[in-house]
Amino acid sequence: MTATRGLEGIVATESAISSIIDDTLTYVGYDIDDLTNNASFEEVVYLLWHQKLPKEDELAELKKQLTDNMSVPQEVLDHFKTYPIEKVHPMSALRTAVSLLGLYDEKSEDMSEEANYQKAIKLQAKIATLVTAFARIRKGLEPVAPKSDLSYAENFLYMLSGKEPEAIEVEAFDKALVLHADHELNASTFTARVCVATLSDMYSGVTAAISALKGPLHGGANEQVMKMLSEIGSEENAEAYIREKLANKEKIMGFGHRVYRQGDPRAKHLREMSEKLTALRGEEKWYNMSVAIEKIITSEKNLPPNVDFYSASVYHSLGIDHDLFTPIFAVSRVSGWIAHILEQYSNNRLIRPRADYTGPGMQTYVPIDQR
Numbered sequence: 001m002t003a004t005r006g007l008e009g010i011v012a013t014e015s016a017i018s019s020i021i022d023d024t025l026t027y028v029g030y031d032i033d034d035l036t037n038n039a040s041f042e043e044v045v046y047l048l049w050h051q052k053l054p055k056e057d058e059l060a061e062l063k064k065q066l067t068d069n070m071s072v073p074q075e076v077l078d079h080f081k082t083y084p085i086e087k088v089h090p091m092s093a094l095r096t097a098v099s100l101l102g103l104y105d106e107k108s109e110d111m112s113e114e115a116n117y118q119k120a121i122k123l124q125a126k127i128a129t130l131v132t133a134f135a136r137i138r139k140g141l142e143p144v145a146p147k148s149d150l151s152y153a154e155n156f157l158y159m160l161s162g163k164e165p166e167a168i169e170v171e172a173f174d175k176a177l178v179l180h181a182d183h184e185l186n187a188s189t190f191t192a193r194v195c196v197a198t199l200s201d202m203y204s205g206v207t208a209a210i211s212a213l214k215g216p217l218h219g220g221a222n223e224q225v226m227k228m229l230s231e232i233g234s235e236e237n238a239e240a241y242i243r244e245k246l247a248n249k250e251k252i253m254g255f256g257h258r259v260y261r262q263g264d265p266r267a268k269h270l271r272e273m274s275e276k277l278t279a280l281r282g283e284e285k286w287y288n289m290s291v292a293i294e295k296i297i298t299s300e301k302n303l304p305p306n307v308d309f310y311s312a313s314v315y316h317s318l319g320i321d322h323d324l325f326t327p328i329f330a331v332s333r334v335s336g337w338i339a340h341i342l343e344q345y346s347n348n349r350l351i352r353p354r355a356d357y358t359g360p361g362m363q364t365y366v367p368i369d370q371r
Helices: 032-038 041-050 056-068 074-080 090-104 113-137 152-161 167-180 187-196 202-213 221-232 235-247 267-281 284-300 307-317 322-346
Strands: 018-021 024-027
Touching: 024 032, 024 041, 032 041, 032 167, 041 056, 041 113, 041 152, 041 167, 041 322, 056 113, 056 152, 074 090, 074 113, 090 113, 090 202, 090 322, 113 152, 113 202, 113 322, 152 167, 167 267, 167 307, 167 322, 187 202, 187 322, 202 322, 221 235, 221 284, 221 307, 221 322, 235 284, 267 284, 267 307, 284 307, 307 322
Parallel strands: none
Antiparallel strands: 018 024
């Protein structure tokens, strides 16, 4: 046996959900550009779960199911209030809250196909409420209930701020949700599949996935990008700041990708929305700084931006707290996690790889008084 670090290049399973071939990302065969320009997030959720785009009545039913299931048990909301708010990262709060949700679902251990689909609806619906409720509770504000006539993206922004969002804000956020929905066998998705391959329940699978997404080498990158932009402060400081980082051999977050070689196809959509939103807010500096950094890194390191890089300035322009960027990633990606969990259940085999042992050879136990 020969070990492959990080399982790079290893094909671990077959899947009909999404693919990355020749730097093209598809969901069930639909190019991400096509979906981002034309489909709503709810359509993408349906596509990932059913392997087909919904008809009008099917889409309307999914939207209703999501809205109807957005409410969260009061006990879970009250639990947020017990956290040491000043120390708790929203991803830690989300990880705990999703696990807690399972305790209040009487069907959490029911592994029937119908029960699992109902859990899928509940998790997709409630995760938006969990993130927005925690964001408000930690500021001493009460959670905002969703509205039945708003889309998923609209409801998230509404529940977060208490104000119905502008059309361009909804467009930007909906596109971001579509772009982050799935990404083949990424770290968090693989974690979810490993977890449920033991026939553990869906709440456990999603909790495990959130735990993997929390790391800065996966979902946490966009938060680090915004931290960097804030430290730079203005376009004039960008070049000196980045060149100093490069000279010190420090990693610049938001660039490069394990799978893509010619560039992340999702990045250009968020770049476009960043330009529009920062101009709308009169804060073009965030976009201009990002463009300046992109030019340096692509020139010096030949690394194009990934999906995290421009999503930072998009979310900032939407008035979203920086430490909520990764939870928002989870709000979208739970749709893909669930699709993979359902696929794993449908044709399951326990995931149990081997390790290439590099320790000492055969040894003999020595009594403690002789060591």
